[in-house]
Amino acid sequence: MKSFELYEPTTVQDAVGMLDKFGATGKAVGGGSDLIGGIMKDWVTGKGMPIPVQVVDLTTIPDLKGIKLSSDGAHIGATTTLTEVIEHADLQNTYPLLTAAALSIASPLIRNFGTLGGNINQRPRCWFFRGEDFNCYKKGGDFCYSVTGDNRYHAIIGGELCYIVHPSDTATALLALNASANLSGPQGNRTVPFDQYFHGPREDVLTENVLKPNEVMTEVIIPTPAQGTKMAWTKLKDRQVYDFALVSVAAAFTVDGSGNWQDGRITLGGVAPVPYRAQVVEDALKGKNVQQTIKQAAAQIRTVARPMSLNAYKVDIAQGLIERTVLQALG
Ligand SMILES: Cc1cc2nc3c(=O)[nH]c(=O)nc-3n(C[C@H](O)[C@H](O)[C@H](O)COP(=O)(O)OP(=O)(O)OC[C@H]3O[C@@H](n4cnc5c(N)ncnc54)[C@H](O)[C@@H]3O)c2cc1C
Ligand code: SF4
Numbered sequence: 001m002k003s004f005e006l007y008e009p010t011t012v013q014d015a016v017g018m019l020d021k022f023g024a025t026g027k028a029v030g031g032g033s034d035l036i037g038g039i040m041k042d043w044v045t046g047k048g049m050p051i052p053v054q055v056v057d058l059t060t061i062p063d064l065k066g067i068k069l070s071s072d073g074a075h076i077g078a079t080t081t082l083t084e085v086i087e088h089a090d091l092q093n094t095y096p097l098l099t100a101a102a103l104s105i106a107s108p109l110i111r112n113f114g115t116l117g118g119n120i121n122q123r124p125r126c127w128f129f130r131g132e133d134f135n136c137y138k139k140g141g142d143f144c145y146s147v148t149g150d151n152r153y154h155a156i157i158g159g160e161l162c163y164i165v166h167p168s169d170t171a172t173a174l175l176a177l178n179a180s181a182n183l184s185g186p187q188g189n190r191t192v193p194f195d196q197y198f199h200g201p202r203e204d205v206l207t208e209n210v211l212k213p214n215e216v217m218t219e220v221i222i223p224t225p226a227q228g229t230k231m232a233w234t235k236l237k238d239r240q241v242y243d244f245a246l247v248s249v250a251a252a253f254t255v256d257g258s259g260n261w262q263d264g265r266i267t268l269g270g271v272a273p274v275p276y277r278a279q280v281v282e283d284a285l286k287g288k289n290v291q292q293t294i295k296q297a298a299a300q301i302r303t304v305a306r307p308m309s310l311n312a313y314k315v316d317i318a319q320g321l322i323e324r325t326v327l328q329a330l331g
Pocket of ligand 2: 124126127128129136137138139143144145146147154161162163164
């Protein structure tokens with residue numbers, strides 16, 4: 001691995017100032033499991049993606065760590081580790097969906113130092129993107145190797161130009177929980193709902209979200225769920241010890257006294273370049289008895305799926321997993 005300069009700021013303002021000064025060769029780091037252990041060690045580079053020279057460690061900033069629950073919901077600092085998220089009793093009680101999603105990530109070792117901010121902002125796992133010999137669109141090149149290559153793990157929804165699937169399990173769960181991210185940059189702070197945080201390749205193929213290179217994600221805010229909200233998380237993976245999602249589903253919704261869908265979200269991971277909100281399924285459930293309608297509503301995912309040559313199997317999994325997750329949430 002190429003050597004790099006490590007910076008250890010103690011305030012968000014200093015970190016932002018450093019990133020602003022370093023430009024394209026500067027990178028924020030949380031636990032480093034993706035940036036250092038993946039991107040930099042494996043030399044994942046291209047003309048739109050230089051190997052970082054200056055690495056700005058965010059874990060030396062005390063303000064970025066910790067979990068607080070208040071009247072408006074939960075505030076989780078971006079450098080809080082995944083294990084700290086999993087072990088927090090109030091989060092377990094109020095947002096069991098997030099706990100389950102975080103627990104399904106990687107291995108205990110990675111969860112012990114991988115941070116929430118790092119998990120949300122990790123780069124995609126497309127094997128062409130991670131291979132140093134493939135200068136694809138996402139690295140500033142002029143080709144997508146998944147179109148003619150092995151695309152068994154690629155997108156079945158919303159892929160054009162680039163067919164990655166968003167790798168973050170917490171992002172899928174946070175989207176279902178209607179969460180937002182606080183970002184801090186040279187121009188000040190801004191709050192971006194996760195509905196608007198991620199973008200597909202058509203908006204910008206080089207990035208997966210709206211975070212600017214000189215911005216830091218400082219915290220995630222999850223609103224307090226409505227009384228009686230039902231939640232569940234399921235994730236299907238190839239290798240059971242640890243693996244990224246073939247397909248994952250997060251459901252958070254309310255029903256009325258007759259079991260009819262009132263409000264809520266169903267989101268999917270492993271299927272699209274962004275954590276995907278399955279509005280076609282939600283629409284099919286609106287006002288209807290969830291138990292009786294879910295089978296037919298889950299099938300609506302087929303109307304938006306455009307599988308590639310080797311991944312049509314994911315459409316069946318998505319349909320089945322949506323049904324299973326919603327029924328699990330109903331208990
Ligand atoms: C073997 C293995 C298996 C894995 N399995 C899964 C899985 O099943 N599900 C899953 O979701 N993930 C999985 N991951 C990914 C893992 O969860 C992430 O690597 C980890 O959560 C990232 O956290 P980190 O703090 O180490 O990130 P880092 O490597 O520090 O950062 C990742 C990226 O986010 C940026 N970043 C980090 N924090 C901030 C911030 N606060 N503000 C702005 N930018 C920031 C960095 O610049 C970098 O680009 C796996 C990883 C490995 C190595
Ligand atoms: S899917 Fe995206 S990341 Fe993968 S090869 Fe195609 S352009 Fe590159």
